[in-house]
Amino acid sequence: MNLRQLEVLRSVMRTRSTIAAAQDLGMSQPAVSNAIKNAEASLGFLLFDRVNKRLIPTQEAHILLAEAEPLFLMQAVVNQTAMDLRSGHKGRMRIAATSELSESLLPQVVAHFSKIHTGIDISLETQRLDNLLEYVETGIADVGFAMEPHPRPTLEYLPLATLDMVCACHIESPLSSLPFVTPTDLRDLPLINARTSSRISGLVEAAFRSDKVSYNPTIDVRFMNVAGHFVEEKLGATIMDELTASSRRYTALKSVPFKPLTQVTVSAIVSSSRPQQRLTRSLVGTARNEIQRRLGRKPTA
Template structure:
């Protein structure tokens, strides 16, 4: 019989004991409050207030109604708070997919910082090969995927977050370490570990070598760039990978040397085409982009300074 707004008016009049006080509390006019009270009494068929010395004293019936309706106000307040939390990005869910390189080089720090600021958010991270990562977004199993050197897919849109440069990771004792830049000719002379040509990054490296007149034939092939960088970290060979992956594997005794002619890879967020990302997904992408930008700034400063 009564809606929540009518109960809210009744509650305000009981609280302030005057229609003027209730009107100020609810942002209504005093005549509107008086009219609403009379209407409620007509609908219910009994009086809700007695006027005593210009004050409205609630009847027992009015107090019983308020007692019964109090859980409704708690529920409304909870819903409003939840809406405010969602708007501010304090709660929600984000499903993230990524290739192994980014899961190692960037995402741990991004996730740690993000969850510190948004402790009530539920976050899931899937680490897979590039094709599988893109499929998770296409199939609705992930809200966003972070990938390097993706290729066009009809069901996806890409948001470029950064452009990564190819660099050589090698020992400081290697002759390459004394060069300002390395070329395909220099790399084919050294024991090399690198991405296999059956994946996107390996194919791009192979094409860069071929453009310089050389074949890309690493002695050790890996599916992921971070695996190649880890092998060099353990003391064998050299590798050509993106700069974030190289710096993640750095240790004392290793150096990073730029590759020429410049070879770059787009670091992108893959999103389902035709679907607006959730607020939480948008916030996470922004946090990822900011972190990558800062990290690249520091890495490039260290390379040029070294």
């Protein structure tokens, strides 16, 4: 299969329609159908089952697309490079961050960085942790920012700070007046769980186990910053890191120290196979300084 046929396969699998795929790719519907038929003919097996005029991807199609995904990532890199060259910018900084850090940390970091480095083209991609690591691995992003990422041998993790986990509750909650909150205090209260793909969820569950309290959240969300917005709607309390809790987006959230002490590390993530550019080192330093200013503590070296 050539790259164009793979693009057609990817679009049809996403849209489940040759008409929608044609609109997505700027092709005619017959051209999309012919591309699929030609690919199937050359491969010798079907890519789609035709059921009641619907296209259902076969297992072979799913396997092919999974193997081809790195090609699309590299194509994105080439396209971005071409755009940068055409625009004539003096430099660029491509950042990837998780949802929590895109909201609580990166706006201030980028603001300070931009004042120092004028004329730099900056892009921020908010991604799930696994996608973020892949972006840095493949070079789509120059640097990533995440908390407690799973290790990968192709990546280097630069610790920025160690963060305490806190109990985030509504300012009118009885929890807000406590000097600290334990799992026992939360035993009979509605809890909001942030189902992150990092190791944070496991650390929170371990803290509850150490107090012999069952961790049974009533609401499950994907990101910790989203859990904070649920807290502001008086839907329950959540355990989150103190940096996320310090976001300016919250107006009715109170963070209370959580015991047993549970800590997470926020890191900048770069490729271990590519040298760090001057701009990347400057951005990482700016992030360290912002965390120090926000939380009033010495950042991790």
